[in-house]
Amino acid sequence: MKNLNVTLTNESRVGEVDFHNLPFGKIISDHMFQMDYDGENWVNPRISPVEKMSIHPMNMALHYGQSIFEGMKASRSKEGVPLLFRPELHAKRMNASAKRMCMPELPEEIFVEAIHAIVGLEKEWIPKIEGSALYVRPFMFAMDEMIGVRASFTYKFMIICLPVGPYYPKPIKLLVEQHYIRAAIGGVGEAKTSGNYAAALYPSKQGREKGYDQLLWLDAEKRKFVQEVGTMNIFFVFKNEVVTPSTTGAILKGITRMTAIEIMKDKGLTVNERELSMDEIVSRYEAGELIEVFGTGTAALVANVEEVKYGDMFLRFESKNWDLSTSIRTEINQLRYGTIADKKGWTVPAKGIEMAV
Ligand SMILES: Cc1ncc(COP(=O)(O)O)c(C=O)c1O
Structure with missing residues (x-):
């Protein structure tokens, strides 16, 4: 310069x-x-x-x-x-x-x-x-x-x-927000602009008063599909695939998200970026297929989710199953501290x- x-x-x-x-x-x-x-x-x-x-x-x-x-x-x-x-x-x-x-x-x-x-x-x-x-x-x-x-x-x-x-020294609890929205397609959800964070403050405060660290936002049109968390993208680890919402305009394109996807694909895992509805999450949770949920972001890196509350339902996740999130966190940390070969x-x-x- x-x-x-x-x-x-x-x-x-x-x-x-x-x-x-x-x-x-x-x-x-x-x-x-x-x-x-x-x-x-x-x-x-x-x-x-x-x-x-x-x-x-x-x-x-x-x-x-x-x-x-x-x-x-x-x-x-x-x-x-x-x-x-x-x-x-x-x-x-x-x-x-x-x-x-x-x-x-x-x-x-x-x-x-x-x-x-x-x-x-x-x-x-x-x-x-x-x-x-x-x-x-x-x-x-x-x-x-x-x-x-x-x-x-x-x-x-x-x-x-x-x-x-x-950022989150402990595992986090998420509340699925069914009334307020963070971003709509065509809006500014994909931009890292201050107003997105201001708009989330009031609903997030209400969530915190109920004991939840963050809100899990749903799509603006149908309130059906998961989008992301306050300052993180979100991953759902099912028995046969890892799913994270596709970035179709309303979600921030997280750099940790991209990094985690590349790391998981290199491990040979199936990672699908697609629409994921709360209905699918609940029914696969009840069928015992949903193993772990984690958020990714620069501040938190990889944050384990111990509970998701959706309406009257509680989805709980046990730390003994948090293998994938732990291995991604370890790998990103090793890369960031230069303790493993950084091939990319x-x-x-x-x-x-x-x-x-
Ligand atoms: C709304 C939102 N989503 C996701 C993320 C994660 O993005 P990144 O991994 O680039 O930090 C952040 C943090 O920057 C964020 O503010």
């Missing part, structure tokens, strides 16, 4: 962090990356100490919601090398979100180089403890100052980094600022 301007902090905060006790999403590293879209070009890439920013009251992102983001994790090898996992897929997905939200795309190489630069710089912030990681949050939002519904001309792209512990080149060392300037 040409013209990357770097201002380093005088005093790192990394020594103050208790890496054995990391809450999710509360601690931010020393530096952030930012770059501006001036209406025609992406300009002024810079890394600077994290600080508060001032926003104009007419900032269009605040009013009309042009705001998208990504979430990825950096880990470090035993030798201390900072590692990224499939960063180019996050660059592609952010651009797919940008397109849908009428925002400018960011050249993939700029996105990837910026990730290399900031993660390399913040490598001391990558936790050494297994299950913990440096969560990397690239995001883009409108910067025009105007009241009136139209696409903004100017934007800001930023990356911040947060050392995090495990998914894990890449973060090159730091040197490559970026």
